Amino acid sequence: MERKKIHPSAPKLLQECLALAASPLAGAPLCGIADDGMIQKIKTESQVTDLGGKIAVVTGASRGLGQRVAWRLSQLGADVALLARSEAALQHLQQKMAAHGARTLAVPVDVGDPQSVHRAKGVIERDLGIPSILVNAAGVFGPIDLVKDSDPAAWIETMRINTIGPYLTCRAFVGGMMDRGWGRIVNVSSAAALHEPGPINSAYGTSKAALNQFTRHLASELKGTGVTANAIHPGDVKTDMWEYIKGASQRLGSAAEAYSKWADWVQETGGDDPEKAANLIADLMSENAAGVNGRFLWIQDGLQSPIPSWGESEDLPPWRE
Numbered sequence: 001m002e003r004k005k006i007h008p009s010a011p012k013l014l015q016e017c018l019a020l021a022a023s024p025l026a027g028a029p030l031c032g033i034a035d036d037g038m039i040q041k042i043k044t045e046s047q048v049t050d051l052g053g054k055i056a057v058v059t060g061a062s063r064g065l066g067q068r069v070a071w072r073l074s075q076l077g078a079d080v081a082l083l084a085r086s087e088a089a090l091q092h093l094q095q096k097m098a099a100h101g102a103r104t105l106a107v108p109v110d111v112g113d114p115q116s117v118h119r120a121k122g123v124i125e126r127d128l129g130i131p132s133i134l135v136n137a138a139g140v141f142g143p144i145d146l147v148k149d150s151d152p153a154a155w156i157e158t159m160r161i162n163t164i165g166p167y168l169t170c171r172a173f174v175g176g177m178m179d180r181g182w183g184r185i186v187n188v189s190s191a192a193a194l195h196e197p198g199p200i201n202s203a204y205g206t207s208k209a210a211l212n213q214f215t216r217h218l219a220s221e222l223k224g225t226g227v228t229a230n231a232i233h234p235g236d237v238k239t240d241m242w243e244y245i246k247g248a249s250q251r252l253g254s255a256a257e258a259y260s261k262w263a264d265w266v267q268e269t270g271g272d273d274p275e276k277a278a279n280l281i282a283d284l285m286s287e288n289a290a291g292v293n294g295r296f297l298w299i300q301d302g303l304q305s306p307i308p309s310w311g312e313s314e315d316l317p318p319w320r321e
């Protein structure tokens, strides 16, 4: 692993990272800024992370990105607790994964409900053990409306699932990781929290911006513990959430033009392969990513170029392109 101070050598290092990023070699390089302010390049071409003996919790595992991440963590050897509300979908997935030799546990939960998360923690620790990996992929897009027209219940529900949910699951599992001196938390955020805010999706954007800030607070508590917490943009992916946004923006007409365009763009391009998000999360599991903490991370070769987040010098290019 290579580590350098942000100034004056960081731009060169970032360029090297970007060059590696463009390489056709399998495996993406990972760049990040460590706890001590050092920027580091992590070459992952030949890394195979073995998660054997580790227990992972993946929320939003019933479909979409969470399901893909659950598969990947299982392929790397982890036992995986599959969390979402739809019990039937979780059980179906569990059966499919079991047919491939995976050890999983289907745990129906509402991530935004403290009691539900408390119950889930008890079941996971009893039946699988103490988790050292947590991926918070559960999420909803929420109301697509002007603030003045929005339904308060739907707006609050979006915050409850997208922001309170990850808080509750992190709270439930981070102590066990700290006790063992190793852990990885990945909060699936969104580029929407970094873009210039536009009309009609204040609930989603606010919930993800709050998730970013929560992740940073948590990361600051985790320095030196062996546990890391990061937020990611998983790409622009044709999931049920995309379908929901497409339908809602068509109904709203010109008021939702930006969303219609986004939905069309994802349709035309086919969207990002969700494997890219799984790759990024797999990279974060490696020992070489031990110093990447409190960052906003991007997938490799995403349709959308990375945009600046925090902790970056203003004259630096984005973390990854």
Ligand SMILES: NC(=O)c1ccc[n+]([C@@H]2O[C@H](COP(=O)([O-])OP(=O)(O)OC[C@H]3O[C@@H](n4cnc5c(N)ncnc54)[C@H](OP(=O)(O)O)[C@@H]3O)[C@@H](O)[C@H]2O)c1
Residues within 6 Å of the ligand: 059, 060, 061, 062, 063, 064, 065, 066, 083, 084, 085, 086, 087, 089, 109, 110, 111, 112, 136, 137, 138, 139, 140, 161, 188, 189, 190, 191, 233, 234, 235, 236, 237, 238, 239, 240, 241, 242
């Ligand atoms: N797709 C994209 O382009 C994109 C872009 C940026 C960020 N993201 C983020 O990526 C994550 C996954 O999105 P996706 O596109 O895969 O969406 P999706 O296909 O709609 O999946 C959402 C998942 O969240 C679960 N979920 C929703 N509410 C829940 C609750 N209260 N408790 C437990 N689980 C709940 C759903 O399961 P149940 O309905 O069974 O509960 C489902 O498994 C989200 O956080 C989203 O904001 C997606």
